[in-house]
Amino acid sequence: MTKSSKEPLIRVVKRQGIKTWQICLLYLGAVILALGIGAVLLLFLKANPFEYYEMMFTLNTVGNKMAYIQYETYIQELVPLLITSLALSLAFKMRFWNIGGEGQFFLGALAGAAVAFMIPTSANVFLTIFLMVVAGSLVGGLIGLSTAALKVKFNTNETLFTLMINYIALYIMRFFGETKADWNIFLRPDSERPKFNQIPDNAKMFTIPIGKFSLELSFILVILLVAVVYFYLKHTKQGYEIAVVGDSINTARYAGMKVNKVICRTMFMSAALIGAAGALRVSSVYALSDTISNDVGWTGIVVAWLAKLNPIGIVIVSALITILQCGSVVASSNFSNVDSHFADLLQGIILFVVLAADFFIRFKIVFRKKNTEKQSKEANV
Numbered sequence: 001m002t003k004s005s006k007e008p009l010i011r012v013v014k015r016q017g018i019k020t021w022q023i024c025l026l027y028l029g030a031v032i033l034a035l036g037i038g039a040v041l042l043l044f045l046k047a048n049p050f051e052y053y054e055m056m057f058t059l060n061t062v063g064n065k066m067a068y069i070q071y072e073t074y075i076q077e078l079v080p081l082l083i084t085s086l087a088l089s090l091a092f093k094m095r096f097w098n099i100g101g102e103g104q105f106f107l108g109a110l111a112g113a114a115v116a117f118m119i120p121t122s123a124n125v126f127l128t129i130f131l132m133v134v135a136g137s138l139v140g141g142l143i144g145l146s147t148a149a150l151k152v153k154f155n156t157n158e159t160l161f162t163l164m165i166n167y168i169a170l171y172i173m174r175f176f177g178e179t180k181a182d183w184n185i186f187l188r189p190d191s192e193r194p195k196f197n198q199i200p201d202n203a204k205m206f207t208i209p210i211g212k213f214s215l216e217l218s219f220i221l222v223i224l225l226v227a228v229v230y231f232y233l234k235h236t237k238q239g240y241e242i243a244v245v246g247d248s249i250n251t252a253r254y255a256g257m258k259v260n261k262v263i264c265r266t267m268f269m270s271a272a273l274i275g276a277a278g279a280l281r282v283s284s285v286y287a288l289s290d291t292i293s294n295d296v297g298w299t300g301i302v303v304a305w306l307a308k309l310n311p312i313g314i315v316i317v318s319a320l321i322t323i324l325q326c327g328s329v330v331a332s333s334n335f336s337n338v339d340s341h342f343a344d345l346l347q348g349i350i351l352f353v354v355l356a357a358d359f360f361i362r363f364k365i366v367f368r369k370k371n372t373e374k375q376s377k378e379a380n381v
Helices: 020-044 049-058 067-093 101-118 125-154 158-178 217-235 237-247 249-254 259-285 296-306 311-332 342-362 370-380
Strands: 010-014 207-210 213-216 363-367
Touching: 020 049, 020 342, 049 311, 067 101, 067 213, 067 217, 067 237, 067 259, 067 296, 067 311, 101 125, 101 158, 101 259, 101 296, 125 158, 125 259, 213 217, 217 237, 217 259, 217 311, 237 249, 237 259, 249 259, 296 311, 296 342, 311 342, 342 363
Parallel strands: none
Antiparallel strands: 010 363, 207 213
């Protein structure tokens, strides 16, 4: 038997020399295909996909005199997702799988709300928001640091550890939301049933009026954060160390890098940013709830992956995902037979189709040639 006869019928081979425009075209085609699948599902639900997608992508703002409200809601939803996605990308870049974004967000929100209720109402709004962000960052960062410390000291599984933190934090939030007691500063004192209280006016997010539209200060902060993270990863020694540790821990150690320090430092930063996002969210929506995160801890994982951990790509993907989520809520309100959770379904379809596109970007399928089979038969004869 010759070597050619042992060649498998189908082989997966790493693709070489694919151009940037081809990659963009494949991703664009994947998104269009996913939207096409969504259109078929909408037809089964007896909804016009063209009308639904028009409302979804425009947030139903065309010809709408109240369009500024939709834009304000869009910014309000975009900010926490963008911060969380950026934060997760820091940890993912060094192959530390921080799946605890939800928990870090909840605990950061609790810390921020605690500051809002404890600080005097006469305090300046900027000082109050700053202290809320600091508190959220410290709580989130310490949770992340403890996870990293256990990893480097005892080689614990960070995926499982951070995943469990999500559920612990959720039930801590529910505990404060359901426990009526004099010490519970988060609840309304005048309500017989446990109900989260609104934060004081000096803790509410500062806005910049632009006509009827009000731009939240948090949006300006997150744009600055994108620039800082991009510069940090691309042009600093610490950013380079993250990349090296992610490529190979042994190589990083051989180069004299303090790997344990890099892991702890980066994980602290990652979780601290998510905690800060939680504090900003409280300031933006004015009250705590067990749904305050809007699942940004989970969605941020998808965003970071789709953007290939690139800060600029994260901005683009976050903006599109937020349009998908906000637009679906708006569109579904005009289509009684389409649930608002259709956005989650469509997001899942897009993810799986883009996964397939990513596979074909990196690899190609090669079939065994027929003449090779004939040659092997002749050789055997």
